[in-house]
Amino acid sequence: MAFSERISRLKSSLIREILAAAQRPEVMSFAGGLPAEPMLPTVDWSAMPASVSQYGMSEGEPELRELIAAEARSLGLDCEASQVLVTCGSQQALDLVTKLYVDPGTEILVESPTYLAALQSFQLFGAQCLEVPQEADGPNIAALRQRLENHKPAFAYLIPTFQNPSAVRYSEAKRDAVAALLDEFGVTLVEDEPYRELVFDDYKAAPITSRLKTTGWIYTGTVSKTLLPGLRVGYLICSKELFPHLLRLKQAADLHTNRIGQWQAAQWLGTEKFQRHLAELRSFYRVRRDAMQKALEEHFGELADWNMPQGGLFFWLKLKNPIDTRALMHKALAVDVAFMPGEAFFIDPDSNPGYMRLNFSHVAPERLGEGLRRLAGVVREAQAANS
């Protein structure tokens, strides 16, 4: 069979495979980024007009685009509804960005580690990823400058707010520094912000996009983490010169995003009801974060280091005695525990052993201790066998 050249680079999504394995009800899953089921709001469909049954516009529903643009303006983005493209989740925004920029060999800039499913999309199309090491407060700025001086990446893909997987939130200083560097070198910013609203303290950092002065930008978001993932409604907002290209790529990809999900999302965005829901969500996840922190201290205190996340859905553990945790995945599943090996979030997994991403939103607190106890056992056993 003669497939395209890109198929030789087609990787399975490790996340999706683990999620599939984790569907047995007895499995305690720290693997996915699933919202907690009790916090999925009950939604009302009774007022949905029949008109949304018909074909719609590739751009998305006008009402929803207005709401998304208004929210973005409140974050400091200078934008209009005409710059908003509704997508099938924010994953599709990544697919469109990849199509817009990436030929085999195209250099792009990413954090190290970075989001696995973004890497999957970029690498499928043959991107050469330049890595910038992630520190506790954002990327290493000297390394970023060096990459920009020595290369001309098509774009920089950054997740500045509660990055998946590292949970890092860029400091104000690093946000400003990154924006200034991208402007200086004229590199387009792709800013991915699925976790912005899942914040557990009072600090709200303005997007890097809002700090840019001259360079192009694409800002992506989703209602999957705040409302309902099953709607598959995400979006991108972009600088004006990029919009016509991204719109045509969307047309060719699937004509338009489903309208029923768009209608439902428009019932929530910008409402007091949504603000109340987000407040409840933050309280609920803060409790789970705290329970996880406590259970981790008990079971992983000797095994790993981590920073307590101030938002998002994940803890990011670095083993003190690093071993490749990809080898532990099946052993953990054998004792009904699922987690995400952290190596998969690096361009070169083999050079970065000893990381684990643990989701804290999904497992009920009463099962948390048992799950982490078993997982720690799997780690200890493997380390003992290795030594």
Added chain:
Amino acid sequence: MAFSERISRLKSSLIREILAAAQRPEVMSFAGGLPAEPMLPTVDWSAMPASVSQYGMSEGEPELRELIAAEARSLGLDCEASQVLVTCGSQQALDLVTKLYVDPGTEILVESPTYLAALQSFQLFGAQCLEVPQEADGPNIAALRQRLENHKPAFAYLIPTFQNPSAVRYSEAKRDAVAALLDEFGVTLVEDEPYRELVFDDYKAAPITSRLKTTGWIYTGTVSKTLLPGLRVGYLICSKELFPHLLRLKQAADLHTNRIGQWQAAQWLGTEKFQRHLAELRSFYRVRRDAMQKALEEHFGELADWNMPQGGLFFWLKLKNPIDTRALMHKALAVDVAFMPGEAFFIDPDSNPGYMRLNFSHVAPERLGEGLRRLAGVVREAQAANS
């Protein structure tokens, strides 16, 4: 700005642009393939379980996959639910097929004319399209054999049942001949069947896929023409060896198709209620087809030739005095009439002047005569100016 090489081939979708222009309520649109609004069934959401709000499987909802496979088996396809991938409309199936096969320069085989939005997808990725002339009963078989003898296309993209745009339905003999040729040369079939159920006579031809013996295949369908386009639920079914690749491409594209639309589709497929709805739909469209035929005879009898379609949504007119109808698009819109220039459905539009695609499902019969009268006037005027 450094975009990918493919962006130089990115065309706007003429269909979507005309649809946008045709949104003014006073426009009589023969342009789109929109289902008639009165025939969009009222759907009930009250029984939808909360569980579909969560993330779902990339493959699609298990229940829906079973229903799609059962329907396909009833058409003669030898398949299981495990070969079904639910997509965001059948347009996404084309995007995935393109990613699977097409590098710049990859040869593929298409009918001439063929579906515009498929061409858009294939050409975006750099496909070299080999054309096989479409005749009243399907492709010219000698030409097909010649292409297969002289080339090794990655796949053959065919729309054998009420092709968009030509409304051609392949005869039994040509279905058998095409299947035998694809088997002989080992070329994968991509069979696109959005219009299968919109049939106005008693003849139901088995898909070409069901006639294959050895070669690979991808069969695509959608609920957009039979149920509700706004759900954005389509699917592909494929031979087993292709499934893992297409699944991973789907994962990378958008994780999964929206679950609410999938749930709704599953309430209809395979039910008596759906059969009744399809029967009503066929009756309704048959009446509109007949009204269109009558109005065309009155207004276009001297201007064009056509075959009366036995299914689908379109008449395909060939002007007796061919002029490039793309030049008429804006003139028609100026008198509040929209239509699809047929040239856009050919690989080389400039060499194929004088075709028009007219949808008969959307304009209400009482406005039909006036719309076609105006459109005929636009054609006559342009022909007079040309001569």
